[in-house]
Every structure is written in structure tokens, then in C-alpha cells.
Amino acid sequence: MSNSQVSDSNDTAVTEGAEVVAGDKQSDAEAQTHFGFKQVEKNQKASMVAEVFHSVAAKYDVMNDLMSMGIHRLWKRFTIDCSGARAGHKVLDLAGGTGDLAAKFSKIVGENGQVILADINNAMLNVGRDKLRNLGIVGNIDYVQANAEMLPFPDNTFDIITIAFGLRNVTDKDKALASMYRVLKPGGRLLVLEFSKPENELLSKAYDVYSFHLLPKMGQLVANDSESYQYLAESIRMHPDQETLKGMMDAVGFEQTSYYNLTGGIVALHRGFKF
Amino acid sequence: MPAAQLVSAALEVTLNKLLDMDPTSEHKLAKLSGKQMLVDITESPWPFVFSFSDRVDVLIANRDEESQADCQMKLSINTLGVLKDSSQITRLIQNNDLVLDGDIHVAQAFSQLITEMDIDWEEHLSQVTGDVAAHTLMQTGKSVIARMNHRISTLTTVLAEGAIEEKQIAAHKILVVDYCDKINVLRSDTARLEARIQRLERQLGQD
Structure with a gap:
């Protein structure tokens, strides 16, 4: 149930009692959020998402390559190309998962720079840490278990913040965007890489068939977990489209906000600056 | 993509x-x-x-x-x-x-x-094929390239001589140089003539 629907029901309430009932409904709605297509209590979503990622952490990279046919690597490269990263920069890779972006940033920012790989999920963070250490990426990279809604960093800390395929799992996206804005340095930029709305109707239909029928089966086959991949497909549909997300970024204070559609809008990269 | x-x-x-x-x-x-x-x-x-x-x-x-x-x-x-x-x-x-x-x-x-990239291709190839095969392959490769270069060079000479001396469809290098020199002389003569005409025009204008 959306907030606007609750407001409509308030308009029709004529008695004081009815207004109280409507008010209760509104507070119920405010206390709820979506988890895929399901409505759940807000305080439950983080643990439910955590369960999904605990379940898929070990096979996360394999599944990413399989599901996107490797194209996720190109989407991530595009994110780095748009980041303007250079030696000495301080980068926060939020919801960094298995560290694809952090690995590349670590090389670019060099020994005078710093990369923080942050994820709310400990299992994902451990997989990322092991992977990067095995690749010899050490020294300028730190690992922090952090909630994007309440980032544990001082104001104006980072030159660049990236969040790739993570924002749709955050319970309160506005709060998370505001938190990112707070820790970004003036002149810094936020890059949000996330699934979005395909521009073409035909592509959209093909994408629906792929994600609701094929994806859970692939999840079952490779990771022995179809439910998590069913959630993935559902959570993508519930995520705000390109213009809505751009508006959300504008609302928390980001400037010169823009987005680029990738692979026909299946994925979009949003970029906003703090001045 | x-x-x-x-x-x-x-x-x-x-x-x-x-x-x-x-x-x-x-x-x-x-x-x-x-x-x-x-x-x-x-x-x-x-x-x-x-x-x-x-x-x-x-x-x-x-x-x-x-x-x-x-x-x-x-x-x-x-x-x-x-x-x-x-x-x-x-x-x-x-x-x-x-x-x-x-x-x-x-x-x-x-x-x-x-x-200045300095790659020992034979060394890297030997890790896959073994030393003897890598050495043989590299030597064969080098000799094939040398022979091809020699053939190309011979063919170029034969074609050039044929075109200039026998068929006379291309000019000899000396003739081309001479032609370029003449063009240069003509260009400077034209420039001098142009300057002279301009000077005369200015004189006529003053009269």
C-alpha cells in the first residue's frame, strides 16, 4: 500500500474514530516496506536481505557472470570510467560485495589514496576480503561492515562513493542517499549502478521472461537456491525507475544529477555531485 | 552492450x-x-x-x-x-x-x-611446448620471415625496374627529382612575377 493511497482513505474518513483507524493504517504502511513483491515490516527487511546474501555469497561471482553473461563487468568498467578517480583519492565502495569495483579503484588511487569496501553483510565482506587478498590487493584497502543508511564516517570524507547493485536492497533509500551525501566531500561524486527499467517494450517483455522464469532455475542449478534469485528478480521490479531515482538524488541535495542507460536500460548508472 | x-x-x-x-x-x-x-x-x-x-x-x-x-x-x-x-x-x-x-x-x-618492450617469446613458448619444440618453431618462424622479406624486396626491385626501364610507365627517381626542382624554380619565378605585377599596379595607382 502506498502513502498516497493512505491519504485518500483519510479524505473519506468522517468520524473521529474513522480518522484514528485511518491514521493507524498510515502508520502501519509507514512501518512496512517491500521485500521483492511481499510487504514486510521495515525492521525485518535488513535481516531478510542478509539471509539472501548469506545464502548466495559463495557463488555470487559465478552467478553474476552466468546471469549477465559477463556484461556486469562492462557495466562496472563504465562506472569506473565515470568516476574520475585518480591517485590520492578516497573512495567508498558501498555494498561492495565481492570487491570488483574496489579492486580496480585500489590500483587507480595508489598508495596515497584509500579505498573502503563496505557492506552490511558480513558473509559478502569476507568473500570480498579473501578474494582481494588472494589477488594481492592490500595496503590501501580497508573493510567495514556498515549500514548504508547510517554510514559510520565523518562528514566530507570521500571523493567518490559507488554503490553497485546494492541500493535496491536498502530499506530506506532516501536515508541512505542522504547519508552518502553527508560523507561525500564537496566536489565529490556519487555513482549508483543499479538495475532499472528497460527503454524498449519488447526488451522489457523478454527481460521479464528471462528474470522470472530462467533466473530462479539458474539459481537452483548453480547455487541450489531459487528463492534468492526469485527475490532478485522481484526486487529489481520494485526498484525506482531512472527518473524517480534521479529525483530522489536531487531531493537529498545532489547536483548535476544525470543517468546513463546501459544495455537498453536494463541497468542505469546515476551520477550526482556534491558542491 | x-x-x-x-x-x-x-x-x-x-x-x-x-x-x-x-x-x-x-x-x-x-x-x-x-x-x-x-x-x-x-x-x-x-x-x-x-x-x-x-x-x-x-x-x-x-x-x-x-x-x-x-x-x-x-x-x-x-x-x-x-x-x-x-x-x-x-x-x-x-x-x-x-x-x-x-x-x-x-x-x-x-x-x-x-x-622498449623486451619479450623473450621463445622462453614463454617453451613453457607450453617444451624447449626443443619452442626453439625449432622460433627458428623456423625467423627463417620464414627472413625468406619472405627477401622475396618481397626482390619482387619490389623487379617490379620497379620493370615499370621504369622496360614498360616505362613510371618515371626514374632522377627524373622525378629534376621535375620537382623545375617546379620549385617555376614557383619562385611565379612568385617574383606576382610581386613585380603588384609593384607596377601600385605605381600605376599612384600616377
Whole structure:
């Protein structure tokens, strides 16, 4: 149930009692959020998402390559190309998962720079840490278990913040965007890489068939977990489209906000600056 | 699919594979560590940024945005071939065929990294095929290339002589030089005549 629907029901309430009932409904709605297509209590979503990622952490990279046919690597490269990263920069890779972006940033920012790989999920963070250490990426990279809604960093800390395929799992996206804005340095930029709305109707239909029928089966086959991949497909549909997300970024204070559609809008990269 | 990123990824993988095979690259890369170099080739749809650490990361720059790279080089693909000859660089810059902006040492070190790559192909091949097979393959390869070069050189001479001496469909080098000299004399004569006519016109105008 959306907030606007609750407001409509308030308009029709004529008695004081009815207004109280409507008010209760509104507070119920405010206390709820979506988890895929399901409505759940807000305080439950983080643990439910955590369960999904605990379940898929070990096979996360394999599944990413399989599901996107490797194209996720190109989407991530595009994110780095748009980041303007250079030696000495301080980068926060939020919801960094298995560290694809952090690995590349670590090389670019060099020994005078710093990369923080942050994820709310400990299992994902451990997989990322092991992977990067095995690749010899050490020294300028730190690992922090952090909630994007309440980032544990001082104001104006980072030159660049990236969040790739993570924002749709955050319970309160506005709060998370505001938190990112707070820790970004003036002149810094936020890059949000996330699934979005395909521009073409035909592509959209093909994408629906792929994600609701094929994806859970692939999840079952490779990771022995179809439910998590069913959630993935559902959570993508519930995520705000390109213009809505751009508006959300504008609302928390980001400037010169823009987005680029990738692979026909299946994925979009949003970029906003703090001045 | 982001085509630019596919190209930059291929370039990055190739470049780093080659650098891994060159034992001297580590020292050369250390000089560039922490630097970035933008190479904008006019014919390419995207400018490339080379970011140096203990490897080379290849990024795509946006022509609409100001680059922060330490050194920026803009040139055409034809100029790229001429760059091998360092004595030509001043002339290229003067003719605006090459635009260099920023720290020129980065460009020099990058050029050194690429042009002075020292790869022992036989050694790397031997890890796959064994020493004897690698040596035989390399020797055969070298002899085939030498024979091909010899054949090409002979064919070029035969064709040139045939065209000039037998069929007379092309002019001899001396005749071409003589023709160019005559053109130069004619050009300077024309310029002198033009100047004289202008002087006479000015005199007539004053009268």
C-alpha cells in the first residue's frame, strides 16, 4: 500500500474514530516496506536481505557472470570510467560485495589514496576480503561492515562513493542517499549502478521472461537456491525507475544529477555531485 | 552492450599480458606509478586514459569533460606511426599534428614502456611446448620471415625496374627529382612575377 493511497482513505474518513483507524493504517504502511513483491515490516527487511546474501555469497561471482553473461563487468568498467578517480583519492565502495569495483579503484588511487569496501553483510565482506587478498590487493584497502543508511564516517570524507547493485536492497533509500551525501566531500561524486527499467517494450517483455522464469532455475542449478534469485528478480521490479531515482538524488541535495542507460536500460548508472 | 568498455578491457588485458612477459617492465612501470596519461586519437570514437600502478588500467574518458590526467596527448592515427622517430616530435608539435599538454616525462616514460618492450617469446613458448619444440618453431618462424622479406624486396626491385626501364610507365627517381626542382624554380619565378605585377599596379595607382 502506498502513502498516497493512505491519504485518500483519510479524505473519506468522517468520524473521529474513522480518522484514528485511518491514521493507524498510515502508520502501519509507514512501518512496512517491500521485500521483492511481499510487504514486510521495515525492521525485518535488513535481516531478510542478509539471509539472501548469506545464502548466495559463495557463488555470487559465478552467478553474476552466468546471469549477465559477463556484461556486469562492462557495466562496472563504465562506472569506473565515470568516476574520475585518480591517485590520492578516497573512495567508498558501498555494498561492495565481492570487491570488483574496489579492486580496480585500489590500483587507480595508489598508495596515497584509500579505498573502503563496505557492506552490511558480513558473509559478502569476507568473500570480498579473501578474494582481494588472494589477488594481492592490500595496503590501501580497508573493510567495514556498515549500514548504508547510517554510514559510520565523518562528514566530507570521500571523493567518490559507488554503490553497485546494492541500493535496491536498502530499506530506506532516501536515508541512505542522504547519508552518502553527508560523507561525500564537496566536489565529490556519487555513482549508483543499479538495475532499472528497460527503454524498449519488447526488451522489457523478454527481460521479464528471462528474470522470472530462467533466473530462479539458474539459481537452483548453480547455487541450489531459487528463492534468492526469485527475490532478485522481484526486487529489481520494485526498484525506482531512472527518473524517480534521479529525483530522489536531487531531493537529498545532489547536483548535476544525470543517468546513463546501459544495455537498453536494463541497468542505469546515476551520477550526482556534491558542491 | 557498452562497446567502449569492451575495447578498453581487451586493450587492458593485452597490454598487461605483454608487460607480464617483459622482465624489465616492473622498473619502467615504477617510474609511472600513480600517473595517468590521456591518449586521444582523432579517428577513435573514445579517448583512452592509461592509469599506471604495478599494472596499467585502461579507462575511457569523456571528450565533453575536462580531463585531470597528468599528460594529455591528441593526435591522428597517421601521426602515431611517426612518433617512433623522436627527432620528428618538435616538427609534429609545430605543425599541430601532435598536441601535448601536461608532464612530458609521463609521455616519454609511457613511450619507453611500449616501444622498449623486451619479450623473450621463445622462453614463454617453451613453457607450453617444451624447449626443443619452442626453439625449432622460433627458428623456423625467423627463417620464414627472413625468406619472405627477401622475396618481397626482390619482387619490389623487379617490379620497379620493370615499370621504369622496360614498360616505362613510371618515371626514374632522377627524373622525378629534376621535375620537382623545375617546379620549385617555376614557383619562385611565379612568385617574383606576382610581386613585380603588384609593384607596377601600385605605381600605376599612384600616377
